[in-house]
Amino acid sequence: MKHEPVLMHEAIEHLKIDPNGIYVDATLGGAGHSQAILKRLDKGLLIAFEQDDFAIDYARNILEGEDGYVIIKSNFRYMKKELEARGIHHVDGMLFDLGLSSFQIDDEARGFSYLADALLDMRMNRDQKITARHILNTYDVDELARIFYLYGEEKRSYPIARKIIEKRPLSTTGELVAITDRINSKSKGHSAKRVFQALRIAVNDELTALEEALASSVDLLNPGGRIVAITFHSLEDRIVKHYFKKMSESDMPAGIPIMDEKKPPLKLVTRKPIYPSEAEKSANSRSRSAKLRAAERT
Numbered sequence: 501m502k503h504e505p506v507l508m509h510e511a512i513e514h515l516k517i518d519p520n521g522i523y524v525d526a527t528l529g530g531a532g533h534s535q536a537i538l539k540r541l542d543k544g545l546l547i548a549f550e551q552d553d554f555a556i557d558y559a560r561n562i563l564e565g566e567d568g569y570v571i572i573k574s575n576f577r578y579m580k581k582e583l584e585a586r587g588i589h590h591v592d593g594m595l596f597d598l599g600l601s602s603f604q605i606d607d608e609a610r611g612f613s614y615l616a617d618a619l620l621d622m623r624m625n626r627d628q629k630i631t632a633r634h635i636l637n638t639y640d641v642d643e644l645a646r647i648f649y650l651y652g653e654e655k656r657s658y659p660i661a662r663k664i665i666e667k668r669p670l671s672t673t674g675e676l677v678a679i680t681d682r683i684n685s686k687s688k689g690h691s692a693k694r695v696f697q698a699l700r701i702a703v704n705d706e707l708t709a710l711e712e713a714l715a716s717s718v719d720l721l722n723p724g725g726r727i728v729a730i731t732f733h734s735l736e737d738r739i740v741k742h743y744f745k746k747m748s749e750s751d752m753p754a755g756i757p758i759m760d761e762k763k764p765p766l767k768l769v770t771r772k773p774i775y776p777s778e779a780e781k782s783a784n785s786r787s788r789s790a791k792l793r794a795a796e797r798t
């Protein structure tokens with residue numbers, strides 16, 4: 501299924517694109533945002549990161565005939581190193597549209613969905629060794645419960661982790677859903693929703709990758725360059741919000757003039773997150789949990 505870009509207009513507007521600038525799309529996916537950025541570039545360059553080969557092939561098709569872009573197959577956590585290896589030390593903006601592309605979720609064989617029975621895989625980058633199966637069959641009870649609790653806010657993390665250990669080895673999503681069905685009541689959404697979110701985050705080490713990429717963003721951005729981040733759950737949003745806050749606060753008392761070199765490296769562009777319109781939410785259910793935040797390099 502096609503990936504419908506979320507908060508497209510808002511993301512492009514907040515990037516404040518200079519037609520001759522260098523932009524990073526950290527999450528190429530189905531290339532919806534990349535295509536819109538390219539449309540606004542003249543002599544500029546778009547560098548897109550993606551760790552999933554299927555998405556790269558898909559996006560190359562969408563971008564056929566366009567020029568002024570480079571696709572780098574890499575986790576965006578290595579953005580700085582990858583850009584520097586190509587002689588690029590500064591960029592004018594970067595976009596993160598986090599999580600999965602619709603076609604990854606819809607491809608039953610990849611094991612992201614609790615609605616289909618498939619091998620427990622959940623890797624975005626299929627060259628990576630760690631799969632959901634590996635985690636479920638080798639981690640101890642405390643590690644499993646920690647993942648479910650921290651990354652899924654799953655209240656019954658210990659009973660689920662204990663049952664997993666009793667039923668090992670697990671190989672399919674159906675076997676995991678049978679466990680969450682027994683332990684979680686069906687009244688609060690799907691019994692496996694939080695466990696699947698947690699496992700996916702753990703398999704792809706999503707939150708640490710985001711923290712690392714954000715940490716390199718300040719060094720990479722030219723003054724006036726912006727980071728725009730679209731998040732889909734509270735854990736991602738919290739990381740972006742805290743990073744922007746930390747990097748935009750001054751430790752000098754209010755009222756004292758601040759010399760340029762003491763200025764915080766970022767300033768907030770969005771004090772409150774931007775949400776999709778009602779029209780977007782009803783047209784694209786995936787957008788319902790989206791939040792956009794933006795900050796500018798000082």
Ligand SMILES: C[S@@+](CC[C@H](N)C(=O)[O-])C[C@H]1O[C@@H](n2cnc3c(N)ncnc32)[C@H](O)[C@@H]1O
Nearest residue numbers: 505527529530531532533550551575576597601
């Ligand atoms: C929500 S989709 C992006 C959709 C895209 N903006 C569009 O308009 O079609 C996120 C994509 O980013 C990729 N991705 C997620 N985390 C990544 C990471 N740490 N490094 C590289 N790619 C990542 C996923 O494989 C997925 O295809």
